[in-house]
Amino acid sequence: xxxxxxxxxxxxxRARAMLVLEYIEQAVRLGMPVxxxxxxxxxxxxxxxxxxxxxxxxxxxGGAPLSEAMRLNVPEMPRRAVGMVGxxxxxxxxxxxxARLVAQEREHLGRDVxxxxxxxxxxxxxxxxxxxxxxxxxxxxxxKFEQIxxxxxxxxxxxxxxxxxxxxxxxxxxxxxxxxxxFWLYADxxxxxxxxxxxxxxxxxxxxxxxxxxxxxxxxxxxxxxxxADVCHTLAAALDAGMPVETAILxxxxxxxxxxxxNRLIRWSQLLSRGMDLAVAARAVRLPNxxxxxxxxxxxxxxxxxxxxxxxxxxxxxxxxxAAWMRAASIPLTAILAGAIxxxxxxxxxxxxxxMIERVAPYTRVP
Numbered sequence: 001x002x003x004x005x006x007x008x009x010x011x012x013x014r015a016r017a018m019l020v021l022e023y024i025e026q027a028v029r030l031g032m033p034v035x036x037x038x039x040x041x042x043x044x045x046x047x048x049x050x051x052x053x054x055x056x057x058x059x060x061x062g063g064a065p066l067s068e069a070m071r072l073n074v075p076e077m078p079r080r081a082v083g084m085v086g087x088x089x090x091x092x093x094x095x096x097x098x099a100r101l102v103a104q105e106r107e108h109l110g111r112d113v114x115x116x117x118x119x120x121x122x123x124x125x126x127x128x129x130x131x132x133x134x135x136x137x138x139x140x141x142x143x144k145f146e147q148i149x150x151x152x153x154x155x156x157x158x159x160x161x162x163x164x165x166x167x168x169x170x171x172x173x174x175x176x177x178x179x180x181x182x183f184w185l186y187a188d189x190x191x192x193x194x195x196x197x198x199x200x201x202x203x204x205x206x207x208x209x210x211x212x213x214x215x216x217x218x219x220x221x222x223x224x225x226x227x228x229a230d231v232c233h234t235l236a237a238a239l240d241a242g243m244p245v246e247t248a249i250l251x252x253x254x255x256x257x258x259x260x261x262x263n264r265l266i267r268w269s270q271l272l273s274r275g276m277d278l279a280v281a282a283r284a285v286r287l288p289n290x291x292x293x294x295x296x297x298x299x300x301x302x303x304x305x306x307x308x309x310x311x312x313x314x315x316x317x318x319x320x321x322x323a324a325w326m327r328a329a330s331i332p333l334t335a336i337l338a339g340a341i342x343x344x345x346x347x348x349x350x351x352x353x354x355x356m357i358e359r360v361a362p363y364t365r366v367p
Contacts, residue, residue, distance in 0.1 A: 013076035018105040019045075020052055020074050021081065024066070025098035035061040065089060081105075083256035084230060090251060093237030100233070107320075122331060124178065126338045131175040133345060138167030145352045154355045159348040207259050214260040219326065225319035227261045228288060232312035239305040246272045290314075 027037035035057040042053035052074050059069035067086030070077050081101050088097030142156075142164050149156050214220050231252045238248035246269045253265035264285040271281035279295040291311060298307035 017076040022102055025102050028094050028098055079256040087234045087255055091237040091241045123334050126334055128178050130338055130341050131171050134167050134171045138164050149352055152356050152359045154359050157351045163348045210258045214258050222319045222322035225315045227257050229312050229315035230255055232308040236305045236308035
């Protein structure tokens with residue numbers, strides 16, 4: 001229940017951030033002074049939004065950069081949005097950056113905000129119950145079955161032996177990890193509810209989680225694609241502003257990116273400063289093959305900014321498709337996997353009983 005309430009609170013805070021972002025985008029797009037536009041918009045809003053708009057207007061009027069003012073005065077604002085607004089301000093591409101962020105935030109809020117939390121609860125409870133069932137079977141049932149099978153001179157089936165081996169090597173540690181994860185999610189949910197500001201995990205924990213998410217098979221693909229999309233859009237804007245390629249890459253690395261991708265961008269810029277070819281350096285830091293393959297022709301034809309714009313659109317669409325596929329397939333795949341494990345447990349329980357029955361009273365065909 002706490003996770004559902006925390007999701008509702010998080011959705012409400014994200015809606016506040018989106019509303020502030022829309023006011024900023026409208027002011028920048030129309031060429032109006034941002035502080036005056038924010039103060040005028042605050043008159044039509046209720047207290048939480050009005051307070052944030054007034055503080056944001058005062059910070060911008062006082063000379064603070066827009067991204068820094070957003071970070072300090074709108075605590076609900078996502079870190080990614082703050083980083084992209086800062087990059088857009090420095091590369092003179094604030095209007096398209098804000099338009100892209102507003103469109104993405106509208107799409108995010110248009111989804112079912114409770115579907116994700118229900119999927120997480122379902123997956124976590126399913127894994128806990130399956131691991132708990134395997135542990136109970138391995139600790140209390142299989143030792144008795146093994147002793148009885150020895151008395152009847154019947155070998156324990158391979159399904160039962162596999163369950164016992166899995167419980168000894170994998171299931172018990174996995175159950176402990178899942179229990180700790182469930183406790184952490186429960187505490188994190190209550191922290192989300194009662195924290196008046198946006199929750200901030202420690203940088204060490206955030207970095208470890210981000211690095212793990214980058215390397216998880218299949219599930220990491222939308223995260224990687226979204227990071228590549230943000231980098232490509234920033235590179236295109238920086239090159240249009242006349243920045244050298246090395247400086248543009250460093251500008252992209254200043255975004256709120258996954259640490260793995262940020263380190264690769266910094267390494268890419270360092271290799272270019274040493275005189276290495278753009279495509280060769282990209283291959284050396286393990287950037288996507290599509291990007292590496294298109295870099296050399298684009299450099300030769302002087303269409304590097306157009307290439308990065310194309311790649312930004314490509315990776316944005318692919319990230320959206322990957323995220324949609326994962327949301328649609330997560331519950332069916334979990335149900336199939338759990339069903340297969342439950343079937344193995346049933347076989348591991350009933351097969352020894354059938355073998356012992358066959359040993360005591362073998363079936364004889366009646367003529």
